[in-house]
Amino acid sequence: MASNNFKVAILDDFEKISDTVPAYEKLKARAEITILRERLDSSEKIVSRLREFDALLLMRERTFFSDTEYSQLPKLKFISQTGRTSHHLDLANATRRGIAISGTPSDTGATTKELTIGLILALARKIPQVNQRMREESWPPLTGMMLEGKTIGIVGLGRIGNEVARIMKAFNTRVLGWSRSLTPERAAQVGAESVSRETLFRESDFVTVHVHLNAETVGLVGEKEIALMKRGACLVNTGRGPIINEQAMLKALESGQLGGVGLDVYDNEPLPMDHPLRRFDNAILMSHRGYATVEILSERYEQALTNILTYLDGKPLKLINPNVQQK
Numbered sequence: 001m002a003s004n005n006f007k008v009a010i011l012d013d014f015e016k017i018s019d020t021v022p023a024y025e026k027l028k029a030r031a032e033i034t035i036l037r038e039r040l041d042s043s044e045k046i047v048s049r050l051r052e053f054d055a056l057l058l059m060r061e062r063t064f065f066s067d068t069e070y071s072q073l074p075k076l077k078f079i080s081q082t083g084r085t086s087h088h089l090d091l092a093n094a095t096r097r098g099i100a101i102s103g104t105p106s107d108t109g110a111t112t113k114e115l116t117i118g119l120i121l122a123l124a125r126k127i128p129q130v131n132q133r134m135r136e137e138s139w140p141p142l143t144g145m146m147l148e149g150k151t152i153g154i155v156g157l158g159r160i161g162n163e164v165a166r167i168m169k170a171f172n173t174r175v176l177g178w179s180r181s182l183t184p185e186r187a188a189q190v191g192a193e194s195v196s197r198e199t200l201f202r203e204s205d206f207v208t209v210h211v212h213l214n215a216e217t218v219g220l221v222g223e224k225e226i227a228l229m230k231r232g233a234c235l236v237n238t239g240r241g242p243i244i245n246e247q248a249m250l251k252a253l254e255s256g257q258l259g260g261v262g263l264d265v266y267d268n269e270p271l272p273m274d275h276p277l278r279r280f281d282n283a284i285l286m287s288h289r290g291y292a293t294v295e296i297l298s299e300r301y302e303q304a305l306t307n308i309l310t311y312l313d314g315k316p317l318k319l320i321n322p323n324v325q326q327k
Helices: 022-028 043-050 091-096 110-125 127-133 159-169 184-189 197-203 223-228 246-255 294-312
Strands: 007-011 032-036 055-058 078-081 100-102 151-155 174-178 206-209 233-237 258-263 283-285
Touching: 022 032, 022 294, 055 294, 078 294, 100 294, 110 127, 110 159, 110 206, 110 233, 110 258, 110 283, 151 159, 151 197, 159 174, 174 197, 197 223, 223 246, 246 258
Parallel strands: 007 032, 007 055, 055 078, 078 100, 151 174, 151 206, 206 233, 233 258, 258 283
Antiparallel strands: none
């Protein structure tokens, strides 16, 4: 495929990593690349900014595309994105319109596992609060709690949940696990106990969420589940925001039913500046950093840019929508 005047837009590279990997210079020699740092948070912005581009490079699900946008992007032939998630893309209509979509392999979950452990430790020892008050007073007398002897509940004992369980056992904790398909044998392999969802919420000092977001898991942790928790227990979410009912969580923070939350994900991202979560000093808030380490981002951008080069060469690509009849 000829690459003369082939135009590529890189979206949502807020970390400024895409142009630091070797494949960027290779593609730059063959195509016109534009990096758009601003967030295209409306259909109007997407269409007005992207009308002239042949290919897009997306950072996972930071920007959503529906047939409304596809229908007004007549030059768009190819979407290369980091990761394999596709709920932000209307795959059926992209396929119908001849827009090919490629992804990159899923990561091991190591980055999210590490962040989850960090949030649990930060909640237990009040690290952000002490750090902040060290700038405001001489010697803040805030006391944290030990993890040793506590009970950790893991909702979703899968790829990431298993690793969290294994590490939490090293702190001499009791680990409870629940997922719809979990067996006692599988839980025991990582030192956890397979229990009912009700038992997990009732007996845990910390609950951490590691299920996939789908129709069955929206609101999986709601008012009923939070009410079952010990008063002052903590909740961690590095999965997806809608898995926890946000209003129930806010109400429980207000009442003290929840002793703290550690969140990397939200219903609306970026989190609005006036969002009530920002008012709680026992809410440790991250900006969807589970995946965002320099190592993972560099590796994924290299792969996603290489996929565009492969597309330009007309070579076979593993597509997320393999039935597409490409433009």
